[in-house]
Amino acid sequence: MIGKQIRMERIMNRKSKKTVIVPMDHGITLGPIRGLIDIKKSVNAVAAGGANAIIIHKGVVESGHRGGGIDVGLIVHLSASTVLSPDPNAKVLVCTVEEAIRFGADAISIHINIGSDDEKSMLRDLGNIAKKTRDWGMPLIAMMYTRGLKVKNEYAPEVVKHAARIGAELGADIVKVAYTGSAETFRDVVDGCFVPVVIAGGEKMETDRQVLEMVQGSLDAGGAGVSIGRNAFQHHKPEMIVRAISNMVHNGCSIEEGLKLLEAD
Numbered sequence: 382m383i384g385k386q387i388r389m390e391r392i393m394n395r396k397s398k399k400t401v402i403v404p405m406d407h408g409i410t411l412g413p414i415r416g417l418i419d420i421k422k423s424v425n426a427v428a429a430g431g432a433n434a435i436i437i438h439k440g441v442v443e444s445g446h447r448g449g450g451i452d453v454g455l456i457v458h459l460s461a462s463t464v465l466s467p468d469p470n471a472k473v474l475v476c477t478v479e480e481a482i483r484f485g486a487d488a489i490s491i492h493i494n495i496g497s498d499d500e501k502s503m504l505r506d507l508g509n510i511a512k513k514t515r516d517w518g519m520p521l522i523a524m525m526y527t528r529g530l531k532v533k534n535e536y537a538p539e540v541v542k543h544a545a546r547i548g549a550e551l552g553a554d555i556v557k558v559a560y561t562g563s564a565e566t567f568r569d570v571v572d573g574c575f576v577p578v579v580i581a582g583g584e585k586m587e588t589d590r591q592v593l594e595m596v597q598g599s600l601d602a603g604g605a606g607v608s609i610g611r612n613a614f615q616h617h618k619p620e621m622i623v624r625a626i627s628n629m630v631h632n633g634c635s636i637e638e639g640l641k642l643l644e645a646d
Contacts, residue, residue, distance in 0.1 A: 384518030389554065391487040392434040392454035392520065393577075397631040399606040400555070400579060402522075403427045403613045403623065404436035404490075406458040410469070416614035421448035423614045428453035430623025431631075434487065436522075436608070439476045442484045456522060457481035459510065460492035460503075470497035470528050474506055478513040488520035488554075495544045496529030504551070511552025522608075523553035524581070535559055538566040545574040557581055557608045560595050567602035582609030589622065589643055593636045596629050606630050618643060 393400040405424070408417055416423055424435055424446050434454030437446055442457060459481070460472040472492045481489050491510050493503045507523060514521040525544035527535045534540070538561045548556040553576060560580040561567045571578050580599040586592050592612050599607065607626060616622040625639035634642075 385520055385554070388487045388518070389520050392456060393606075394433060394631050398577075399600075399630050400433045400577075401431065401606055401623065401627045401630050402434045402436060402454075402456065402557075402579065402608040403432045404458075404608055404610040405441075405614060406436050406438055406490075407610060408441070409438060409461045409475075410463055414611075414615075416611070416619070420446060423619060424448070424453065425450035426619040427613055427623045430613075430620040431627035432613075432623050433606075436490050439480055439484055442486075454487045455485060456488040456490050457484055457486040458490045458492070460490075460506075460524075468498060470494040471499035472503055472506075474510075478510060478517060478519060482517060482519065486519070488522060489514050490522040490524060490557075492524040492526070493544075493548070494526050494528045495547060496527050496532040496540070498529065500529070504547075507548070507551050507553075514554075515552065520554045521552065522555045522557060523548035523551070524557045524608075525553075526559065526581075536561055538569050542570040542573045545570050545578055549574045549576045555579060555605065559583065560599055562598075564598040564601035567599055567604065571603040577605030578603075579606045579608045580604060582607065582612040585611045585615055589616075589625075589640060590636065592622070593625065593629065593639045596626055597636050600630065 436456040459476045461475040462472050525548040527540040545556045545558045555577045625642045628634040
C-alpha cells in the first residue's frame, strides 16, 4: 500500500530501516512529570537529536506541540489509563484513527497489557484498530506489555516473545516490547516476530552506559530500533542522548562513541 509506505518512511530511516521513537504520552498516566512540563521544548530537543518520531496524545497535538525547530514524525496515541485508577493496566481508547488522521498523524499507536484482567477488551481494540489503520493506509505501532497475575516477570523472554507475536498476528506494523536483558534472549523475541521490533526504555536508568548497553543489545539481536521515553526526555541533555542513540541505531556507532559524544558536549 503506497500511502502506508510513504508514512512509514516518515517514522523510520529509509537507509537503516530502523527507527528512534521518543514516546511522550506519559502526561495522562503520570501527570506533568519532569521533561514534559514544557513539551514544546522537549519535542524540539529530541527532534534536534535525530529522533525519527514522537508519540503524543491528541490534546497535545491540538494545543501545538512544536515550537519551531526541525520536523519529526508524529505518532498519535490512542490508549490511556492513569496511576490513580483501581486498575492502571486497563487501557481504554480515547482517540479514533480518523481523529488522528485529521490531526496530521504519520502513524497510530495503541497500548495492550497482555495478562491483565482487561486483556480481552484490549485485544479486541487492537484487532479493530488494525483494520481501520489498514483501511486508511496508516502504520500501526502496538505497545505490547506483559502485566497481570500470571506474569511473574514482565521481562522474561517467554512472555515478551509471546506478546510480540500477538501484536504482529493482530496486524501491527511495528511492535514495541520490553527488553529482556540480553542480546541472546532478545533474539528469540525478534526471531519469533515477523514485523519490526523496537524496545521500550522503561524506568529512568542511573547511567548513560546502561541506556546505551540496552540499545546495543537490542540491535545485536536484530531489533529495529528503540522507543525510549523517560531515559530521553528526562535526561539532563535530551538532545545529546537522542543523538547518541540515533548514531548507534542508524550509523552503527559503538557504546563508547556514544558516551564520548555525551561527554564532549
